Amino acid sequence: xxxxxxxxxxxxxxxxxxxxxxxxxxxxxxxxxxxxxxxxxxxxxxxxxxxxxxxxxxxxxxxxxxxxxxxxxxxxxxxxxxxxxxxxxxxxxxxxxxxxxxxxxxxxxxxxxxxxxxxxxxxxxxxxxxxxxxxxxxxxxxxxxxxxxxxxxxxxxxxxxxxxxxxxxxxxxxxxxxxxxxxxxxxxxxxxxxxxxxxxxxxxxxxxxxxxxxxxxxxxxxxxxxxxxxxxxxxxxxxxxxxxxxxxxxxxxxxxxxxxxxxxxxxxxxxxxxxxxxxxxxxxxxxxxxxxxxxxxxxxxxxxxxxxxxxxxxxxxxxxxxxxxxxxxxxxxxxxxxxxxxxxxxxxxxxxxxxxxxxxxxxxxxxxxxxxxxxxxxxxxxxxxxxxxxxxxxxxxxxxxxxxxxxxxxxxxxxxxxxxxxxxxxxxxxxxxxxxxxxxxxxxxxxxxxxxxxxxxxxxxxxxxxxxxxxxxxxxxxxxxxxxxxxxxxxxxxxxxxxxxxxxxxxxxxxxxxxxxxxxxxxxxxxxxxxxxxxxxxxxxxxxxxxxxxxxxxxxxxxxxxxxxxxxxxxxxxxxxxxxxxxxxxxxxxxxxxxxxxxxxxxxxxxxxxxxxxxxxxxxxxxxxxxxxxxxxxxxxxxxxxxxxxxxxxxxxxxxxxxxxxxxxxxxxxxxxxxxxxxxxxxxxxxxxxxxxxxxxxxxxxxxxxxxxxxxxxxxxxxxxxxxxxxxxxxxxxxxxxxxxxxxxxx
Ligand code: PEP
Ligand code: MG
Numbered sequence: 152x153x154x155x156x157x158x159x160x161x162x163x164x165x166x167x168x169x170x171x172x173x174x175x176x177x178x179x180x181x182x183x184x185x186x187x188x189x190x191x192x193x194x195x196x197x198x199x200x201x202x203x204x205x206x207x208x209x210x211x212x213x214x215x216x217x218x219x220x221x222x223x224x225x226x227x228x229x230x231x232x233x234x235x236x237x238x239x240x241x242x243x244x245x246x247x248x249x250x251x252x253x254x255x256x257x258x259x260x261x262x263x264x265x266x267x268x269x270x271x272x273x274x275x276x277x278x279x280x281x282x283x284x285x286x287x288x289x290x291x292x293x294x295x296x297x298x299x300x301x302x303x304x305x306x307x308x309x310x311x312x313x314x315x316x317x318x319x320x321x322x323x324x325x326x327x328x329x330x331x332x333x334x335x336x337x338x339x340x341x342x343x344x345x346x347x348x349x350x351x352x353x354x355x356x357x358x359x360x361x362x363x364x365x366x367x368x369x370x371x372x373x374x375x376x377x378x379x380x381x382x383x384x385x386x387x388x389x390x391x392x393x394x395x396x397x398x399x400x401x402x403x404x405x406x407x408x409x410x411x412x413x414x415x416x417x418x419x420x421x422x423x424x425x426x427x428x429x430x431x432x433x434x435x436x437x438x439x440x441x442x443x444x445x446x447x448x449x450x451x452x453x454x455x456x457x458x459x460x461x462x463x464x465x466x467x468x469x470x471x472x473x474x475x476x477x478x479x480x481x482x483x484x485x486x487x488x489x490x491x492x493x494x495x496x497x498x499x500x501x502x503x504x505x506x507x508x509x510x511x512x513x514x515x516x517x518x519x520x521x522x523x524x525x526x527x528x529x530x531x532x533x534x535x536x537x538x539x540x541x542x543x544x545x546x547x548x549x550x551x552x553x554x555x556x557x558x559x560x561x562x563x564x565x566x567x568x569x570x571x572x573x574x575x576x577x578x579x580x581x582x583x584x585x586x587x588x589x590x591x592x593x594x595x596x597x598x599x600x601x602x603x604x605x606x607x608x609x610x611x612x613x614x615x616x617x618x619x620x621x622x623x624x625x626x627x628x629x630x631x632x633x634x635x636x637x638x639x640x641x642x643x644x645x646x647x648x649x650x651x652x653x654x655x656x657x658x659x660x661x662x663x664x665x666x667x668x669x670x671x672x673x674x675x676x677x678x679x680x681x682x683x684x685x686x687x688x689x690x691x692x693x694x695x696x697x698x699x700x701x702x703x704x705x706x707x708x709x710x711x712x713x714x715x716x717x718x719x720x721x722x723x724x725x726x727x728x729x730x731x732x733x734x735x736x737x738x739x740x741x742x743x744x745x746x747x748x749x750x751x752x753x754x755x756x757x758x759x760x761x762x763x764x765x766x767x768x769x770x771x772x773x774x775x776x777x778x779x780x781x782x783x784x785x786x787x788x789x790x791x792x793x794x795x796x797x798x799x800x801x802x803x804x805x806x807x808x809x810x811x812x813x814x815x816x817x818x819x820x821x822x823x824x825x826x827x828x829x830x831x832x833x834x835x836x837x838x839x840x841x842x843x844x845x846x847x848x849x850x851x852x853x854x855x856x857x858x859x860x861x862x863x864x865x866x867x868x869x870x871x872x873x874x875x876x877x878x879x880x881x882x883x884x885x886x887x888x889x890x891x892x893x894x895x896x897x898x
Contacts, residue, residue: 160300161365163191164424167307168361177317181212188304189214192297194287196265200226200233201273201281201312208237208281211317215286216260224260231255236270236282240440242302244269246292266290271301275309276432277439278536283308303423306433310360328542331556334534337794338551339510339517339527343569345562346503347480348542348555350535351487351494355465360429365422372417372427375467380408382463403456413457428468435461484544488535495519500605504546506531506553511792518625522606524854528553530794579857583614587860589868595842597860598654598850600828602626604642607649609853614860617654619850620776620828621646623699624661632670633695636702643706654713656776656850658755659699659728661685661717680790685718690727700735709745715753715776719761722768725754729771755828757781762814769821776850777814779829786810802831803840803887805879815845826850835862836890843871865897 170183181199189197196215203209203225210216210224229238235253236243245251248268265286273281283305285293293301311317315329362368383404407413413434420430435458442454484504485495495505495516500523510516510529520527526548538544538555545554545565554561587595598619599610603626610618626634626642646655662668663684676682689696703714716728729752736746756762757778769775779802784791786807787800800807811827818825826848831837833855839862841849851859871893878889 160423164361181317185212185214194285196286198284220260233282237279240272242271246290269293271305273305273308280312307360328539334531334553336528336530336551339529340521342526342548344504344546346482346484348486348538348544349483357428359426362426368421368427378467379464407460431464486538490516587863591867593868596848597856599853613853613856615856621657636698639702640705657714686716704739707747711749712747713751717755718757719754720758722764758785769823774824777827779831801885802837804885812844835859
């Protein structure tokens, strides 16, 4: 950039800083800024339009247009050249505005006299907040250097808008981050809570967009970039045990951190008077708007990396971010882009709710949240940009919605909902020691699913009879290296101690598909859910399986032991897995370890093929546990992780219930114990229908035991079965409406 223009924009920023430093109310500030820009740029008109609401831009200050039009003239997003600038997030610079596509003449402003127009979006981190406009009579395009100066000013305006610097009391514009906003995502865990926002990675707030001393700022920027490079280098050095993908991300970080043009652009911005933080954020905003405009997944991914890198740099510069000493507020609701299970466990059960922009229902963070019964919302797009630490938030896990800064009416309706849920909980608690017995005397065994030590206290509180599924992979997933046998054995032993003699069905390691261990070499598979996972990995690379089986035997210390293998697809796999167990038992006996006094070895039925296995399978296995989450996804060929299809097929679809009925029959023929441990077991109506089809053991999340028991105790199971059979005979495609109708008539 030529020296002259650099000093022009520096001068402009210097004046702007002085003007902002003077105490003035919002409108006064805006008025001074437009006058200052018009004078400095020798233009007849300078105006600032800001968003009044998501769709409407309002003329908030002008030098040169009719003063009466301020706060009167409004434009829709995309309307006229101003609206187009906002919509496209691009500068529009023309010497002949009336001939431009979309030009709209607004007589109330008196703008017909101006032929040239330059509109610059006022944006911060990809979010457009308004438009800065310069117009003049002379038909001339503004030079690129002048546009640059305007962009720098627009950046400062964006920061000031963000900080609410232009909002007067009673102004027609509303301050940012003050209005109520509702985010609609998907439910990861039901439940309703009111709490306060705690940002996992708080947004860095730039309070000093303009610098006093560009030389000193340049030195700060350089020191921060050096620190950034060093931290990326040291991460890479320690990356030997990491998988290739992580290394690739870090390499990309290093590439950006060393990118001359990235650094040069920030240096130029600092040279023209921006603070180091504002210069980083200007680059970040640019990358975000490109990211939003791009359809190319590769480019989006790279720009995402750049965004993360900019955040790191901002944290270095401001000392804000993680470990900033902000304490958890009362009733904290964690708000984050995404979070891993390890990080979630660090927060512990103190959290009252979780709202994520990304995430998925089957992710392990979601499993942890569900195990703790913490309401969870995923896909709440945009919430990390809008929410501030400490904001009031209502988490509606049933509807998958988060209400940020709700108004009083919503708050009180929500509190009623919470009170009703608490009443229901009281009712369930009163049933805790009663059996899950239907009116016609059928007893259903209700067990709970677990995977963390933290789950075990729920065993006593929930009224569950035992642990029907202990997901051992969670212990592997929350670590960053392979756990040792001794460590696992001690843990399993504590689980059994806590269960106080009640049965715990340990499922051997179920990894692959969505459950990826960071310390195991990652294999690219076209369809991971149909790929090398669970028992397939265990049989092909038996080292970890054997280690785990040994840990289980040692943990039992002679006590009864129950274990099951995940994802058994055919008899041969079950036999091979059982043979591994037999070998372990022989070896443990030789080593002098006591063997379990009773041993049950079962299989999870998670693929339709196993329902059609030879009779020998049902005779050889001690029990079968239906993993309904996987079974359903394979039965309907609908990915359980894919929001587009995962709700498409009803569990109470006649075809799926008929499959369940078949499995019940086959187990009955060989007198093999059968249970169901997928998520559907915890849904009262589904649980009821499974019981009606003949299932006598269900395993579910601990908080579901109460609601399921409550419903089972109200019905006559033979009647429910008749309702289902009548619906099937009638040709209903799903039995849900018939069952709901029956339930609505219960007293
Ligand atoms: C299932 O598939 O139903 C199951 C219980 O296992 P997971 O959800 O861990 O895959
Ligand atoms: Mg499964």
